[in-house]
Amino acid sequence: MTELEEGAERLAATYDAHAFRTWVHPRRPGSTVVVELVMRDLLTQPATASEPEPEAVYDAVSLGRTQGGGRWQIQVRGRHTLCVGASGSGKGSVLWGIACGLAPAAACDLVRLWGIDLKRGVELAIGADLFEHLAYTPEEALQILRNLIDVIDERGGEMVGKTRLHEPTVGDPLQVLVIDELAALTAYAPLDVRREADKLLGVILTQGRALGVVVVAFVQDPRKEVVGMRSLFTQTVALRLRSGDETAMVLGDGMHRLAPAHRINPSRPGTGWVVEDSGAVDRVRADYWPDYLIRTLAGRYGGHCDGEPTSETTPTILEGAVR
Numbered sequence: 001m002t003e004l005e006e007g008a009e010r011l012a013a014t015y016d017a018h019a020f021r022t023w024v025h026p027r028r029p030g031s032t033v034v035v036e037l038v039m040r041d042l043l044t045q046p047a048t049a050s051e052p053e054p055e056a057v058y059d060a061v062s063l064g065r066t067q068g069g070g071r072w073q074i075q076v077r078g079r080h081t082l083c084v085g086a087s088g089s090g091k092g093s094v095l096w097g098i099a100c101g102l103a104p105a106a107a108c109d110l111v112r113l114w115g116i117d118l119k120r121g122v123e124l125a126i127g128a129d130l131f132e133h134l135a136y137t138p139e140e141a142l143q144i145l146r147n148l149i150d151v152i153d154e155r156g157g158e159m160v161g162k163t164r165l166h167e168p169t170v171g172d173p174l175q176v177l178v179i180d181e182l183a184a185l186t187a188y189a190p191l192d193v194r195r196e197a198d199k200l201l202g203v204i205l206t207q208g209r210a211l212g213v214v215v216v217a218f219v220q221d222p223r224k225e226v227v228g229m230r231s232l233f234t235q236t237v238a239l240r241l242r243s244g245d246e247t248a249m250v251l252g253d254g255m256h257r258l259a260p261a262h263r264i265n266p267s268r269p270g271t272g273w274v275v276e277d278s279g280a281v282d283r284v285r286a287d288y289w290p291d292y293l294i295r296t297l298a299g300r301y302g303g304h305c306d307g308e309p310t311s312e313t314t315p316t317i318l319e320g321a322v323r
């Protein structure tokens with residue numbers, strides 16, 4: 001092995017590269033050596049989620065892996081999150097990663113989960129016990145939005161001049177609204193519902209963050225006609241998208257090259273791109289949440305702080321303000 005190859009091998013080991021090639025730069029022979037590292041793609045294989053630690057966490061939850069081999073943590077408190085991905089791109093694994101990651105905190109009433117699933121509850125019903133309330137109809141969805149606005153009004157008065165970011169405590173929890181297929185509410189619901197939902201969601205998205213009311217929404221189609229309030233979300237996860245235009249729409253102009261979500265292989269659901277506040281771009285893959293695991297956690301944490309299984313309860317819609 002030549003000295004050059006030995007050096008390249010050391011470099012490959014340092015960066016956990018799968019293979020390497022070396023050659024002398026064609027235009028600068030004798031002076032510049034090129035080493036090309038072939039990196040292993042750590043996100044090729046799917047991973048199944050495991051039960052979250054029993055500690056109640058509400059700031060951020062772990063969703064899966066980053067391409068560098070670290071854990072993918074998503075900030076929940078203080079952010080409104082929009083996850084966009086074509087059908088079958090794996091939005092469910094991001095949704096359940098967040099809901100199940102917050103489950104221990106929800107059991108202790110440090111977090112209260114609200115759910116809107118206008119696709120007849122197909123997605124959320126499976127973990128229904130984790131949610132304070134679930135809405136399966138447009139009218140129920142509006143009621144949840146109104147309830148959350150009441151929380152905002154109440155907290156706004158209490159917090160003014162005291163603190164900039166609501167600190168969840170038992171009984172005064174972080175309120176997390178999970179909306180599966182946002183378009184069903186903002187684009188395909190009856191006109192009067194759409195109008196009111198747009199208005200109420202606009203208030204929550206502009207005023208709720210600091211007051212401990214955050215939205216985590218999922219949508220297939222990111223066009224403005226479908227998600228008019230796209231720009232009000234403060235962080236975005238792009239799973240597999242359908243075109244470079246969609247990538248630019250979701251992640252920002254110029255991002256279709258840096259974070260090509262439209263090139264994600266359809267055979268690798270749960271894979272996505274995230275752009276951090278700092279502008280750092282990362283490729284990630286969510287862990288897969290099988291139904292049995294969601295049911296297990298909903299049974300263990302739904303409505304209880306002591307880890308005992310809950311009785312079977314159907315979430316109901318509250319009239320008026322939440323506690």
Ligand SMILES: Nc1ncnc2c1ncn2[C@@H]1O[C@H](COP(=O)(O)OP(=O)(O)OP(=O)(O)O)[C@@H](O)[C@H]1O
Nearest residue numbers: 046086087088089090091092093269270286287288
């Ligand atoms: N993180 C993941 N790792 C591996 N496979 C996954 C992952 N997430 C989802 N899958 C697989 O991909 C399929 C589709 O995922 P999912 O239902 O979450 O997509 P979706 O984006 O919610 O689609 P739709 O918008 O049509 O509901 C799942 O049934 C599962 O088999």
